[in-house]
Every structure is written in C-alpha cells, then in structure tokens.
Amino acid sequence: MALHSLQKVQQIPISLEEAWNFFSNPANLQKITPTDLGFKTISPDRGEKMYPGQILSYRLKPILRIPMSWVTEITHVKEKEYFIDEQRYGPYRFWQHQHHFLSIAGAVEMTDIVYYKIPFWILGDLANALFVKNQLDAIFAYRYKRIEELFGKWA
Numbered sequence: 001m002a003l004h005s006l007q008k009v010q011q012i013p014i015s016l017e018e019a020w021n022f023f024s025n026p027a028n029l030q031k032i033t034p035t036d037l038g039f040k041t042i043s044p045d046r047g048e049k050m051y052p053g054q055i056l057s058y059r060l061k062p063i064l065r066i067p068m069s070w071v072t073e074i075t076h077v078k079e080k081e082y083f084i085d086e087q088r089y090g091p092y093r094f095w096q097h098q099h100h101f102l103s104i105a106g107a108v109e110m111t112d113i114v115y116y117k118i119p120f121w122i123l124g125d126l127a128n129a130l131f132v133k134n135q136l137d138a139i140f141a142y143r144y145k146r147i148e149e150l151f152g153k154w155a
Helices: 016-023 026-032 121-151
Strands: 004-012 055-063 066-078 082-089 094-104 107-117
Touching: 004 121, 016 094, 016 107, 026 121, 107 121
Parallel strands: none
Antiparallel strands: 004 107, 055 066, 066 082, 082 094, 094 107
16 A cells, blocks of 8 residues: 655745735635535634644545545644645545745745555555546646636746
C-alpha cells in the first residue's frame, strides 16, 4: 500500500493578506471545488478563520454520485504561511493536505502538497492508478482555473 503524493503550484496576482483571508476561510472551499462532486460543508459555522483543532465536516459525491461524509481536522496553522488539514473520517486511509503561501513580486505563490493512501491494499493502489490520481488532478486543475477566474492570471 503506497503513500501517494501530488504537488500543485499557482501564482495568484493578489496580496498575501488577501490570499490568506480567502483560503483560510473554510466557507470558501466550496467556491473552488467542482460542482459535479456535490461538495457541501455541513459543519456548523466556526467563524471566518481556521484554527488548530478545528473540525470540518463535508458531504460529497465523488464516485457514481454516491454520497459520502468527509471529516477533516485543521492540525497546524501558521498565519499567512501555511495550514494543514488531515482527514479524520472519509474515503482515504490517510490524507494530509498542506497549503503553503509565499509572497512574491506582485503575487502570492500558493503550493498545495497532498499525501494520501487509499484503503484496500493492492486494490487501492490499482484504483489510484486507474482513476483516483486522475480525479485529484482534475479537481486541482478545476481549482487552478477557478482561482484565475476569481483573482486573475499572473503575468
């Protein structure tokens, strides 16, 4: 059972503060998630800022439109630098998503790093090769495009 990873980098033509305020607000995740996933936040509103120990609950339909629950915990937050969420309950055996922010000339460089394991041993690795990796790549491609629509393209 392999530990898989992906890394995506995007330059966004906004200030570090604007980027942090948008991406660290749990309510904004739905705005950058493909609609065909049926993604919905179901946890009570906990304010506009993430904090360590925060539990977030979601409902989504990632496979054959079958509804699933997903619960994550915000495990680490360093203001305007990074935050990390980890799955506590959901479709993965292991999931850690790191969100890093770096101020660059005229923009913010945002780096997403995801580590994940799929259950079911060799069958999980086969599922990753056949469709999970492609689905994750498509989700992040959608996010990239959606972020450009919201904030513009970096020159």
